[in-house]
Amino acid sequence: MNTASSVGRGEILFLSALTTDSGSGVRFWNMARVVADAGWPVTFVERLPAGLPARTHPGIAYVGIPENRRGGVQPHRSLNAPDTSSPAQADDIPPAAPSALGLAAAVLRATWRGRRIARSRPWRAVYALKPMPNAVLPALAAARGGARIVLDVDDLDFEYYPPGLQRRLVRHWFRRWPRRFNAVSYHVAPLREYLETEAGVAPERLRRITQGVDMDVFAAPTAPLPPEIAVFTGRYQTIVYMASLGITSDFGDVLPTLGRILARHADWGLLVLGHGVRLAEFRDRTAAFVDRLLFAGYAPHDTVPAILAACRAGFHYLRPEGANRYRAVMKIREYLAAGLPVVANPSADAADFGGFIALADDESGWERALAAAVAGEAAARTAAGRQFVAETLAWSRLAPDILDILGLNTVG
The missing domain is CATH 3.40.50.2000 (Glycogen Phosphorylase B;)
Known part of the structure; x- marks a missing residue:
């Protein structure tokens, strides 16, 4: 396997549309760890709700965009800071379902911050989680700077919203945005069918990366x-x-x-x-x-x-x-x-x-x-x-597929 040291240094940006407490976010974080463990410097961006700790891993610069569901200031730790949280501490701040307006504000704030990061330097590759504005729009900004952009679709999120404008809007994003990426990853066969037939992604751009385990x-x-x-x-x-x-x-x-x-x-x-x-x-x-x-x-x-x-x-x-x-x-x-x-x-x-x-x-x-x-x-x-x-299913065994879809297994 080629590593960053053998093909020339380049930075990799991971853009999660979701929050730390999502299952999809855990999958995406583990994919970022695989890339960092292969020697590539990674920046990982996600929404960080109040009461939850920042993630840490060697080689990953973590950016938690504060998301306050109850009011007050949301702190977060810097790269490689010790994690002193406990279930009881995290649970001291019970989460509350954000209003539609509050969620929209959080996504807009994350989109603005993500675009600033995407434009801050040339990225070798960008991996975005979910076809949502705070992942897609920063990725597209990085693509204009020459980055290879990849999208991970591991669910059809619009199915969980009640009928109405929000559901229609998210469904529109899932249909429109995946085909704008250089490659799209998925983990189960029904998602491949959806991405081909509904989102119009060319078959050669699709890559299965199964759900791994840490x-x-x-x-x-x-x-x-x-x-x-x-x-x-x-x-x-x-x-x-x-x-x-x-x-x-x-x-x-x-x-x-x-x-x-x-x-x-x-x-x-x-x-x-x-x-x-x-x-x-x-x-x-x-x-x-x-x-x-x-x-x-x-x-x-x-x-x-x-x-x-x-x-x-x-x-x-x-x-x-x-x-x-x-x-x-x-x-x-x-x-x-x-x-x-x-x-x-x-x-x-x-x-x-x-x-x-x-x-x-x-x-x-x-x-x-x-x-x-x-x-x-x-x-x-x-x-x-x-x-x-x-x-x-160990994430380390899935590393070749993750590096390959990002274009990191080839000399360039």
Whole structure:
């Protein structure tokens, strides 16, 4: 593999349209880490909500554009500053769903800042996440300076908006903007079909980059288990539900079901790891079984292995229709990477892991599968799944594809 030192120095700009607490943002950050680890200097730009820490990684200059959902000033740390956050600290500032006007203001502010960064120097390549204004318009500005521009489309975001102007506008962006890029990456086959037929992207410009897993975090020494979670997992046989609790979340669909299952198993508890604009809503809906459930909020990535190791099973759910067929389930991959038995419904690409996880689509099926996992009956299947993920889906193994789509594997 060629690196920056062998082909001449050039800087790479990553422009995320989303916030730190989005699943797509995690995917994009890991792609940036791959590029930085190959020796290329990276600048990473995203919206940073109040209460969440700035990301850090060697070789990446992080720019968190403040997004204040409650008022006040949003601080952020500079390159390689230590991350001293904890789930409890991050959760001290409960997120609230921004108004349409507030969201528009945040996107406009991020677009303005992104364009300034894009014009600040010549970039060798620019990778943009989502065909949204605060990613696309800065990328196009960089293209006028000679940069190769690439777009990652990992979801059809307009499907999550209610009918109306906002949905139509975002859908228009998804149809119009992808074909203006030198290349477009996607991770599941239905997205390729959409990008060809609806967005008009030429087939030769499309490249599949599958959903990877950060195996490094599971191999490194783990950070201590956060005290609140240590107490909870010490009291209950814990099932973990790990997800972004934003507009794409379907967690509300299964809350009543999980409450009934918990009621039948006195020694079970449910740990919810995740942050997002619907966190407060979900908390309000679980008052009936609040003593058996812990919303831990945002968890720093280096604490995740210890948290998952303290649990007995991982649960995942997505509605098996609509926009979800365009998604790849990162949490199933992470559960398996941690060696945690997985119970999920057959949605998105969950069936691709059918040999390693328990798939069910109703309350009785989930309860039987969770009972087997808690009892340790899924150990062999889970171990095989962990090996599969490590050998095929580690981000380090996907590095050649990421570098190639950015034009960094060729001398120039």
